[in-house]
Every structure is written in structure tokens, then in C-alpha cells.
Amino acid sequence: DAGVIQSPRHEVTEMGQEVTLRCKPISGHNSLFWYRQTMMRGLELLIYFNNNVPIDDSGMPEDRFSAKMPNASFSTLKIQPSEPRDSAVYFCASSVRVLNYGYTFGSGTRLTVV
Amino acid sequence: AQKITQTQPGMFVQEKEAVTLDCTYDTSDPSYGLFWYKQPSSGEMIFLIYQGSYDQQNATEGRYSLNFQKARKSANLVISASQLGDSAMYFCAMRINTPLVFGKGTRLSVIA
Numbered sequence: 001d002a003g004v005i006q007s008p009r010h011e012v013t014e015m016g017q018e019v020t021l022r023c024k025p026i027s028g029h030n031s032l033f034w035y036r037q038t039m040m041r042g043l044e045l046l047i048y049f050n051n052n053v054p055i056d057d058s059g060m061p062e063d064r065f066s067a068k069m070p071n072a073s074f075s076t077l078k079i080q081p082s083e084p085r086d087s088a089v090y091f092c093a094s095s096v097r098v099l100n101y102g103y104t105f106g107s108g109t110r111l112t113v114v
Numbered sequence: 115a116q117k118i119t120q121t122q123p124g125m126f127v128q129e130k131e132a133v134t135l136d137c138t139y140d141t142s143d144p145s146y147g148l149f150w151y152k153q154p155s156s157g158e159m160i161f162l163i164y165q166g167s168y169d170q171q172n173a174t175e176g177r178y179s180l181n182f183q184k185a186r187k188s189a190n191l192v193i194s195a196s197q198l199g200d201s202a203m204y205f206c207a208m209r210i211n212t213p214l215v216f217g218k219g220t221r222l223s224v225i226a
Contacts (some may be wrong), residue, residue, distance in 0.1 A: 033213055043205065043216040056213075089157065093214075100147050100166050103214055105159035 006092050006106035013113055018080040021109045024073055025094030033103065034067055034077050035091040043091075049075065050097060061086075082113045116141045118208050120217035127196045128225055134181070135191040135220045137206030146210045148189040150180065153203040153219070162204075165189055196224045 005024040013019050025032050034046040047057040049069045057067070064083070069075040079086055089110050093103040117140040127133040139148065150162040165173045165180045173180040181190040193200055201224045207214040 042218045045213050045215075048213050091159065093159075100164060102149050102161045102164055103159075104161070105151075107158050110157075 004092055004094050004104050004106035006090075006109050008109060009107060010110045011112070013082055013111070015083055015113055016081040017113075018078065019082045019086075019111060019113075021077040021090050021092075021111070023075045023077070023092030023106060025075070025092070026104055027073065029094035029096055029104070030072070031095045031097055032069060032075050033093045033095070034075070035093065037089045037091060037108070046077070046090075079111075082111075084113045087111055087113050116143075116146075116208055116210060116212070116215050118206050118215055118217035120206055120220050122220045123218075124221045124223065126223050126225055127193075129198060130195055132192060132194045133196055133222065135193070135204050135206075135222065137189045137191065137217060139187050139189060139206075139208050141187075141208065141210060143210045146208055148180070148182070149207045149209065149214065150178070150189075150191045151205045151207060151216075152200075153205065154199075155202070159205075163191070193222075198224050198226060200224050 007022045030051050033048040035043050037043050046059045047067045052069045067077045089108045091108045092106045095103045119138045146167045148165045152160045163173050163175045163178045163180050165182045172182050177194045179192045203219045203221050205219045206217040
């Protein structure tokens, strides 16, 4: 199993540009999560999906952020337009909907907005 | 609302010694799961150990053990025989019928 695959690993973009982060979850996992990690705020849940359906997006900072999961094997997190304060590491994780099942995290995307 | 607290921003331990990383949690739900993750400097999140709220025994995984004290709502991670490779951030997390909620983490530094 290749694990959760995120791309790109690093992204540097200019303020105002659109950024798209990608995630491929583990096959068979029916829950997918997007987290953001910063020094100040730690690990924050942005949005999560069950069976490709968005369940809770209350963690999405503002309308500039959007996420989709068109099928069970792919999800995107888009920021448009990007701002310097969006600079962070964005993690995608997948799991099954069982209480004692942990999450498998991708390697993360380090986003820098200049 | 559920809450995870890690009160130690940083810890130092001598190589080959044991170390305990503290974690307290708050929930009114009787059914929950507690997790510990390790994040080395390379950035990936690595699952270490799991404890269920109904588990009678403390979880163990190799050199990792979880000191679960349900009445005190604590789930401390114990690392025995520390190694230089244990230097990392360690996160405690809790899951109910919701996504994992993480504590702020503890940075562990192992000294040779």
C-alpha cells in the first residue's frame, strides 16, 4: 500500500494566485480529512468527507478555501486567491469510520505564499 | 466540546532513560479513542499507539506504552530506553464520533 499520497510536497506562490493541493487516500478508507499545521495554531481540521460527501467544513478559514472529493480516490483543496497568512503545512489523512482506527497521514504540502 | 491538553512544550531526556509525556483530555462521552502521533523533523505524522476508553489494560507497542488513568482523564505516553531517533514532536489526540482533535504537542529532545 502506497499510503496517502499528497502533491505537491512544496509549493511557493505569489499572493493572489490560485493554489491547488491534491490528495489520494488509501484504497478502502471511507473518510478523508484536511488539516493545516502552523506554529501558532497547531494542527487544525479544515474539512472532512465521509464516503466522498463533505460533512463538516466549519474549519475552513474563509470563502477563499474550497475542497472537493469527486470520487473515493481523489480530493483537492483549493485556495483562491492565496494570501501570505495561508502559509502552512497542509496534511491530508484518511481512515475508516471506526473509533479505534487511527488516521494515516500523507507527507504534507508545505505552502509558502510570498 | 472535546479538548486535549499537553502542558509540556518541550522535554529533554538522556539517551537510554525513560520519559513520560503528559496528556489530559476532556469529554463527557463514555466512548472515545486516544492516540499518540510522532512528528520528526522531516514532517510526517507517524501513528504510535492507541487506547480505547473501555480497554482494561494499558496499551503497549514496543518501547511505547500508554499510562491510561480514566478517572483522572489522562493518557500519558511513556517511552522506555530513549534513543536519539526519538527526538521529535509528539501529539496526543482524541476521537469520538468526530475527527481527531489534537493537542499542541510536546517537543522531545534526546541527549546523548
